[in-house]
Amino acid sequence: MKLSTIKEILTTLENVEFQLENGTLVPEHFHVTEVGMIAKDFIDCGGVMRSEKVVNFQLWDANDFEHRLKPTKLLNIIKLSEEKLGIEDFEVEVEYQNTTIGKYDLDFNGKSFVLKNKTTACLAEDACGIPGEKKKINLREITVKQSDSCTPGSGCC
Numbered sequence: 001m002k003l004s005t006i007k008e009i010l011t012t013l014e015n016v017e018f019q020l021e022n023g024t025l026v027p028e029h030f031h032v033t034e035v036g037m038i039a040k041d042f043i044d045c046g047g048v049m050r051s052e053k054v055v056n057f058q059l060w061d062a063n064d065f066e067h068r069l070k071p072t073k074l075l076n077i078i079k080l081s082e083e084k085l086g087i088e089d090f091e092v093e094v095e096y097q098n099t100t101i102g103k104y105d106l107d108f109n110g111k112s113f114v115l116k117n118k119t120t121a122c123l124a125e126d127a128c129g130i131p132g133e134k135k136k137i138n139l140r141e142i143t144v145k146q147s148d149s150c151t152p153g154s155g156c157c
Contacts, residue, residue: 001106003055004089007078009108010071017112018059018094020104025112026096027061032074034058035081037090046124054093061097093118 010016018026040052081087094104094115104115122128 001092001108002089003078003087003092005108006092006106006113007075009113010075013071016069016071016074018096018115019109019112020098020115021117026059026115029065029067030059030061030069031067032057032069032077033060034095035077035087037081037085037087038093044123046127048124048127050123053088053090055087055090056093056095058095059097 015028017028018030020026034056035058036056038054038056040054041049042052043049078087092106094106094113095101096104096115102115103118105118107114107116122130
């Protein structure tokens with residue numbers, strides 16, 4: 001989800017809620033401790049140079065159980081980050097402490113922002129020698145031409 005979409009959604013909300021993909025809610029007393037832009041330059045396993053930029057939100061829940069982040073406050077943090085850091089309209093990645101610091105994509109379900117699990121992937125499958133997915137067929141659907149088959153005792157097998 002791009003930053004502009006998050007800003008649009010925030011203008012329609014009374015409360016800011018985040019939840020994990022499995023439905024577990026991020027405690028309502030969470031803080032957004034960072035809003036920033038991350039630039040990553042790298043070379044994939046096929047030797048191709050790549051660049052990636054994402055807007056990063058870091059969520060943290062503390063012991064101040066009375067804290068509630070309101071949409072206008074988050075919009076102000078985003079606005080300040082855009083002004084001071086030159087943040088542009090990139091995809092948003094969220095860091096959140098679970099069993100370790102996880103990085104998540106972001107979605108919205110109509111009420112809460114959903115932290116979507118991210119996965120790794122090879123960006124250069126053609127250069128890595130990773131075989132393509134094999135086509136699955138049902139052996140019953142294979143038809144054999146009589147001219148391509150042998151009969152028992154014919155000596156062709």
